[in-house]
Amino acid sequence: MVKYIVFSLVVALSGTTLRALEPSLDDMGHPYYGKDVEIIWEAPTNQLPTSLKVFEVLPASFSETTVSNLIVAAGFEEQAKARARLRPASRGKTAFFEELETGKYLRFSPELGHISYVNHRVIALPSQPVERVPTKEKTLELALALLPALEITESELARKPDGNQLQLAHILQEHGSFDKQERKVVKRAIAQGVIISRAVDGVAFNGRGDCGNVRVLFGNHEEIAELQVVWRKLRPKREVKVAAKEQIMQWIRNGHAVIEGDGSVHPSQIKQLTITQISACYLGKDVSEKQKTVYPYAMLTATAKTDFTNTVVRLNCPIFK
Amino acid sequence: LRSHTHGGSGIFNDVNIGLLIGHVVYGTSPDWTISGSGPLQSYFPIWSGGSGYDWVRLSEFGFDGPNLRWMSILSCNNLPDSVYQDSYNKEVLPVGDGLHLLCGAKTSVYIVQGFGIRYANALIGRNTTRRTIPQAWFYAGQATQSINPNVPVIFRVIGWPNCFGDDVINYQSPNSSNPANIDFLDLQVTSW
Numbered sequence: 265m266v267k268y269i270v271f272s273l274v275v276a277l278s279g280t281t282l283r284a285l286e287p288s289l290d291d292m293g294h295p296y297y298g299k300d301v302e303i304i305w306e307a308p309t310n311q312l313p314t315s316l317k318v319f320e321v322l323p324a325s326f327s328e329t330t331v332s333n334l335i336v337a338a339g340f341e342e343q344a345k346a347r348a349r350l351r352p353a354s355r356g357k358t359a360f361f362e363e364l365e366t367g368k369y370l371r372f373s374p375e376l377g378h379i380s381y382v383n384h385r386v387i388a389l390p391s392q393p394v395e396r397v398p399t400k401e402k403t404l405e406l407a408l409a410l411l412p413a414l415e416i417t418e419s420e421l422a423r424k425p426d427g428n429q430l431q432l433a434h435i436l437q438e439h440g441s442f443d444k445q446e447r448k449v450v451k452r453a454i455a456q457g458v459i460i461s462r463a464v465d466g467v468a469f470n471g472r473g474d475c476g477n478v479r480v481l482f483g484n485h486e487e488i489a490e491l492q493v494v495w496r497k498l499r500p501k502r503e504v505k506v507a508a509k510e511q512i513m514q515w516i517r518n519g520h521a522v523i524e525g526d527g528s529v530h531p532s533q534i535k536q537l538t539i540t541q542i543s544a545c546y547l548g549k550d551v552s553e554k555q556k557t558v559y560p561y562a563m564l565t566a567t568a569k570t571d572f573t574n575t576v577v578r579l580n581c582p583i584f585k
Numbered sequence: 586l587r588s589h590t591h592g593g594s595g596i597f598n599d600v601n602i603g604l605l606i607g608h609v610v611y612g613t614s615p616d617w618t619i620s621g622s623g624p625l626q627s628y629f630p631i632w633s634g635g636s637g638y639d640w641v642r643l644s645e646f647g648f649d650g651p652n653l654r655w656m657s658i659l660s661c662n663n664l665p666d667s668v669y670q671d672s673y674n675k676e677v678l679p680v681g682d683g684l685h686l687l688c689g690a691k692t693s694v695y696i697v698q699g700f701g702i703r704y705a706n707a708l709i710g711r712n713t714t715r716r717t718i719p720q721a722w723f724y725a726g727q728a729t730q731s732i733n734p735n736v737p738v739i740f741r742v743i744g745w746p747n748c749f750g751d752d753v754i755n756y757q758s759p760n761s762s763n764p765a766n767i768d769f770l771d772l773q774v775t776s777w
Contacts, residue, residue, distance in 0.1 A: 291697050292731075362714055369714035382714045390746040390768050404777075432777035433732060437723070441746070441768040442673070449670070454770075458777070459732050472697060473728035526736040527661065527693040550728050552703055578735045 285520055285582040286318075287547045287559035291472055292580040293522030294531060302536040303513045307564070309542060311425075315505050316467065316544055316560040316584065319498035324377035328354040331372065333413035337488065338370050338381055346370070377496035378474075378551045379414070384490065386483030388454045390439055395484045400434060403456040407480045411460075414493060416478065422461035422468030425543035431468050433459040435481055455489050457481030462495060464546060470563060473550025494551045498558060504584035506544065512562060512581055513539075521581035525568070529577070533570040537579075541565035544583055560584065586631060588647025588679075597648060602655045602753070604704065606696060607631075609660040611668050619644045625671040627663045643679055644672060650683015654756065655718045657688035659700055664689040664741045664769075673767060678743065682762040685751055686744035688722040691771060694738055695730055703728045708753050717752050718742070723772040730774060737775040743767055 331354050332347075340346040340363050349361040353372030360371035369382045388394045398406060411418070422431040435457035443450045462469045462476040469476030474494040483489035507515075515521060516537070523531050545563045549555040562583040568575050586605070587593025597603040607629055615623025619642055630638040643663065648656045669691070672678045680687055706712060707721035716724060719742040726740040742749070745759035746768045 291695075293695075367714075371713070373712075380713060382716070384716065384720055387720075389750045430777075431733060433734060434773075434775050434777050435727075436771075436773045436775075438771045438773070439749075439768065440771065442765060444765065451771075459774070461732055468733075470731065470733050472695070472731055473703075475732060477732050479727070479732075524731075524735055550699070550703075552699065552706075552728065576735075 285515070285585070287561055287582075289522045289547070289561060289580045289582070292547070293524040293578070295519065296516070296521050296523040296531050296579065297519040298516045298521070298534075298537065299519070301517070301534055303516060304536065304538045305509050305513060307509075307539045307542045309509055312506055312542065312544055313467075315503050317465070317500045318502050318504055318560070319464070319546075319558040320501045321377075321555050321558060322497040322499055323356060323375045324495065324497040325356055326353050326372055326374055326379070327415060330413070330415050334370060334379065334381065337410070337413060338368055338383070340368060341366055376551050376554070377494055379491065379493040381488060381491040383488060384483075386485065386487040386489045387437065388439070388484055390441065394452050394454055396486055397453050397484060398456055398482050398486045400456060402486070403434075403458050403482055404432070406482060406486060407458045407460060407478070410480060410491070411478070414478065414495075416495065420462060420464075422463035423466075425541060431461045435459065435479070437481070455481050455483045457490070464498065467544050467546055467560065469548045470545040471548035471550070473552070475548025475550050476546065477548075492551075494548070496548075496555065496558070501557065504560070506583055507585060509542075511585075512542075512564075512583070515581055516579065521564075521579045524578040524580070525575065529568055529570055529573065529575050533572075534568045535571065536569040538567045538569070539564050540567060586629070586641050587645045588649070590647055591645040593645070595647065597646070597656055598650075598653045601652055602657075603648075603653060604657045604659065604701060606659045606700070609658075609663045611662045611665050613667070616642060618642070619677055620675060622675040622677075624675040624677050625668045627665070627668050629660070629663075643668065644677040646679040647681060648679050648684045648687060649681025653683070654685045655688070655751065656684060656686075657704070657722060659690070659694070659696055661690060661693040664743065665691050669741070669743065669769065673764070676764040678764065678767060680744055680764075680767055682759060684744065685748035685756065685759060686718050686742055688718065688740070688742045690726075691739040691741040692737060694726065694740065697729045700725050700729045715752055715754070717750055719749055719770050726772060727774065734774055734776060737773055739771050739773045741769055741771050743769045
């Protein structure tokens with residue numbers, strides 16, 4: 265009984281130590297308890313804003329222009345039918361059109377801020393020829409050229425923390441087989457794509473899946489094999505003050521951060537963490553999850569020192585109380 | 586989980602489509618228990634009660650038809666290059682003549698809740714279009730990994746070449762039983 269009372273008192277008096285902080289970062293890495301770890305802060309913080317917004321998610325609206333642009337880009341054989349089926353999308357209704365003859369599928373889900381286009385027949389199967397799949401560089405060029413059709417401007421795109429370059433990820437699909445004459449494995453790129461992240465007020469979206477981004481994949485003849493756009497409509501709900509670095513280090517010690525590594529080091533082996541970079545991000549949820557609120561969080565890059573090696577890890581941590 | 590020939594019940598071989606989620610480590614030295622050729626293996630720890638874990642080797646699964654067409658394993662590093670290539674060279678990949686495709690991962694991947702529902706939705710076309718088995722696997726994979734990965738993430742599908750266009754309704758029986766004809770398909774996402 266005495267133990268229970270003492271435990272209750274500790275819980276009640278410990279304030280932020282045990283209180284859940286927003287957002288929940290459970291999906292963003294492995295739990296990390298840095299209680300006995302030496303934490304050294306070397307990251308500049310002058311680029312961090314002093315405050316950030318918390319947003320409420322509202323149903324998005326897709327203009328007639330966007331809907332029309334994508335119907336044209338899809339190149340449906342039955343354009344009139346596609347237009348008729350997809351017209352409700354510009355009035356805020358979910359609408360989709362699937363053309364069985366061509367295998368093309370276009371869907372607008374305004375409530376989720378989601379556009380999805382799939383045309384996988386342009387991705388070569390092992391028995392089919394690979395023809396004019398774009399290079400990595402060309403993929404980016406084609407993807408950026410799509411943005412005006414989606415009414416997305418460059419100011420809405422995320423940039424890397426250390427410069428003006430866009431925050432991008434490269435997607436590559438390769439088919440591999442053993443060449444019996446050459447006696448070696450040969451690979452051929454059957455599709456190339458890019459993920460372009462969104463930013464709001466210069467703060468990048470991050471998360472798992474399509475969570476605030478444009479993802480586009482190109483196959484044969486530089487045709488779009490898949491396009492996923494998740495661009496939720498946001499309304500500021502409140503403003504929150506960005507925590508000081510001392511508070512963030514305390515949260516890491518108290519187990520509020522999660523860690524992403526390359527698997528070469530187990531978190532329990534870390535003896536010292538040197539934080540070298542911090543940036544504010546907005547946490548997006550994959551489109552399959554209905555997100556009601558968008559919260560900011562901190563993404564930290566750190567050098568983790570163990571008894572055997574040094575490795576670079578990423579920590580995701582709350583950024584406000 | 587092991588096939589009959591490896592002393593198990595081969596439970597996955599009783600169904601058409603299987604999904605196994607767990608942890609995996611891969612070896613860097615030859616495993617002589619699988620064959621005299623000592624192939625590299627990945628190992629699946631299965632909790633066996635008080636005495637700890639039973640480590641199932643990749644080759645011991647022996648996935649095969651006629652029931653099982655598509656098997657999927659969501660774990661880190663179940664088909665890394667070293668294990669895949671060595672097992673391919675030594676003809677001990679767990680791809681039987683009747684299995685169409687085996688979906689896995691070449692690198693570390695994050696296992697998060699909701700993978701299964703996303704995979705199932707893509708397979709049957711719920712709120713999306715029905716995808717082929719490899720594209721459904723890649724779709725679910727991308728939907729659960731970071732859009733800004735700090736290390737490359739690679740999902741891998743291996744199997745008989747004429748089956749890579751399979752979906753759950755339209756599919757072809759494997760047209761080869763020569764292990765040299767097994768192909769792979771990779772989806773890689775890396776920071777630009």
